[in-house]
Amino acid sequence: MALTTPPRPHDILELFPALTGLARPAVRLHPRPGRPGVHDSSVAGPLLWPEEEPWPVCALEHEDVSDEAFDHIVALRDHVQDPDRCTAHGERVDMGAEHRRMHERRLEHASDNAPQPLIPVAQLYYKDVPGLPFADRYELLQILWCPRDHPDTETPYNPEFQLRWRRTSEINGLLLDPPRPAVASSSYVPNTCVVQPETVTEYPQTLLLPEPLRKSISIWEERTGNAYTWDAALAPGWKTMGHGGYWGIYDPFPMLCECGTEQLPLFTAASGEFDGGTQSWQPIEEAGTGWALADPVEVVIGRGYTLQLYYCPESEQHANRAVMF
Incomplete structure (x- = not known):
């Protein structure tokens, strides 16, 4: 709509x-919750990503005070939207057990300084979003960020962006299962949304x-x-x-x-x-x-x-x- x-x-x-x-x-962009695909413009939706291109990571220093296990953040959002959701075996999800498991994982990774995978923030097709720059060369803009606080950057204590400008004709095979960060700040994990550009x-x-x-x-x-x-x-x-x-x-x-x-x-x-x-x-x-x-x-x-x-x-x-x- x-x-x-x-x-x-x-x-x-x-x-x-x-x-x-x-x-x-x-x-x-008018983002609203939905299920976009890789060929759709979206906020936090799946990206049209070449399978041969490495997924971007963040090697900067992170402040981990507000970090949680990324999978727990996603699971909790899913639970809020569907409290009666079930496991693959038909059993209702035990959020208490889920929380304990994810808390343990958060502690496991709290001091891990290994580069962390970024997460999608926006995928914008030029056909949907008029006025994007460099339209003579590109058809797609992808925006990702590291969903953690960065104490020593130009804009400290915020996510850090990375961009990819693309021509869709140059993308052959697709990366179907991109890596996910171990931990993130829930404040920087956007809900997956379709967009209605205006x-x-x-x-x-x-x-x-x-x-x-x-x-x-x-x-x-x-x-x-x-x-x-x-x-x-x-x-x-x-x-x-x-x-x-x-x-x-x-x-x-x-x-x-x-x-x-x-x-x-x-x-x-x-x-x-x-x-x-x-x-x-x-x-x-x-x-x-x-x-x-x-x-x-x-x-x-x-x-x-x-x-x-x-x-x-x-x-x-x-x-x-x-x-x-």
Whole structure:
């Protein structure tokens, strides 16, 4: 089912025509629980992965305070969705025994510094998600991350991304059973979701606007009680491109590539699809569902923040950067 963002509460371009040149298209992914296949765009679904290509691992230092056995995280999610699920022998799953077994496995691997396999975060086919970069060369973008805290990285205490840009015609045999990490932080293990991509228009948040325009919008907000950023500028939730997430922890700064080019938002991993300030973005088709679909992915970044991935428009070979805000 296609999901549609309601019309914005205000015609922001009519109010502030100077925003016209600052508009960017973003694609809301609208992830919802489902069973995607390797030929589908998805969040945390199976990847179209060449069988001859090694599965990526993370060799960085990890903080293991919040780690649990990965299989236990998945089993617990399955149990919540289906409390009466059974084993292959028709017996009801004993979650108490399952928990004890997985806790033992977690202790077994807690001090293991061996490289850990990454997990899929998103698979995005260009035919489904318009506007992805380097469309003259690629048809598929795959995003993975290490689902553990990394204390010594540029964006510490967060997952670490890896990307693969692909042409599907170059993939022959498929890797059908990729390795799984022994342990992970449950906050970084997304639920498997299908996506219903929808293109919307975004504008910069207030702090990134030219001073005269920012002042005009601030006066309008004070006079009317409206919220430019939450109601008009930035779509919440999991998305691609656009102006990315909201800089809320600290003031914005340019995300510069090592080549000197300013990097642009590529992929936004959010702690939920909407909250009390952004509920006006809830799809029309899900009106009346309250908070039931506010967090289908169940990823938590920091204390409910956003992890924004950037790319260099000069080359996909240049290192990507990420920031939490």
